[in-house]
Amino acid sequence: MTMSERDDTHHEAPMPTAAAWLGYGGLLPFAGGAAGVWLTAGFAQSAIGAALLCYGGAILSFLGGIHWGWGAQAGADRVGARLVWSVVPSLWAAFAMTLGLLTGPRVGYAALVAGLLLWRVLEVAACPPGPVAPWYPRLRRHLTFGAASCLALAAVASPA
Template sequence: MALDDRDDPDRTAPLPAAAAWLGYGGLLPFAAGAAGAWLASGFAQAAIGAALLCYGGAILSFLGGIHWGWGAQAGADRVAARLGWSVLPSLWAAAAMTAGLLTGPRVGYGALVAGLLLWRLLEAAVCPPGPVAPWYPRLRRHLTFGASACLVLAALASQSA
């Protein structure tokens, strides 16, 4: 069974307007950061890079928060597992942001992309199932790849390694 089949059994589930606006709207700072990385130089590019690292880290942490919320609702036998998994994105995000700020944005962008993609795979394949709406996996997949593409574009534009 392909990841898509296991991850999104109901590909026709309608996406609520609020989820679409808020979810896809959340890609705008990623797109603006990627554009800024290409259009700016010097201090402005560095400031945009730091802001993009912080936003990417916040989003990765938010993804763990979703699972923390599910863990708070889980049966007693699943609470520890759900809460344990839920802190991984925040830890990864902190390391990615720190690496990016200390060594250059490319390293941080790459670490954020890896974190987003790894968490998506882990969420789909390993994490215990949660009370998820049928449209959620599809939206998450779109947002993960959109954010990752913007971070890759920003990394290609970055002056420092």
């Protein structure tokens, strides 16, 4: 059963309060960063933009850590595939942050948006299923699109 099938089958699965608070609360720095990029200029905009770029990279890396944890479990199936997949988001995040710092935040934000969306597609389509709680795919979908939207908005407001 793939992650998307689990998402469809357990559409109404109750989400633990801690997962909801921590997950959706993790969108606050994205929203605050995007607002800060829109509402400031000069050094303040650059500083907020760099912080948003770093936070986005950290979150993308975290997504790979989830798969590392699944692969590191005793008796996990397809351990090698899980561990290989798990490093992709960290490598992409490092690339996106470096690109953003060297060429400008707009390019970095765009690379992070692409990484978040691509990882979501790959996670649903190609990654081996893990020990996923029924509510997890729905939360991941919401958080991915929330984070990607905020980064896209910051990219629009950033200097070229």
